[in-house]
Amino acid sequence: xxxxxxxxxxxxxxxxxxxxxxxxxxxxxxxxxxxxxxxxxxxxxxxxxxxxxxxxxxxxxxxxxxxxxxxxxxxxxxxxxxxxxxxxxxxxxxxxxxxxxx
Numbered sequence: 001x002x003x004x005x006x007x008x009x010x011x012x013x014x015x016x017x018x019x020x021x022x023x024x025x026x027x028x029x030x031x032x033x034x035x036x037x038x039x040x041x042x043x044x045x046x047x048x049x050x051x052x053x054x055x056x057x058x059x060x061x062x063x064x065x066x067x068x069x070x071x072x073x074x075x076x077x078x079x080x081x082x083x084x085x086x087x088x089x090x091x092x093x094x095x096x097x098x099x100x101x102x
Contacts, residue, residue, distance in 0.1 A: 006069075010056045010077040018049065018084065025088060032102060040098075044091035051087050056080035 005012070022045050059079040063072040 007060060009073055010080050011053065014081060021088065025092065029099070032099065040095060044088070048084050048087040048091070052080045052084040055083040
């Protein structure tokens, strides 16, 4: 397998799911929708993807190669997905609290 594809395999596999979750996060709730909300949502999505990539690369490099090459992919995917969901959950809760105050 191409080393670049192997390193980014988790991103390639999760990109459609991240797109679905990102669109749902962006569109709901529908109101209020202002510039501050768009900036917050965009920053949250970018932060989630950046955290995902950082955790995937870290996990891929930290995995013990004694368990085989597939273990690197499994660990990277599990850690990356958990980090992405954690960032999106925090962003969702912060946004809900922020919108409730308004």
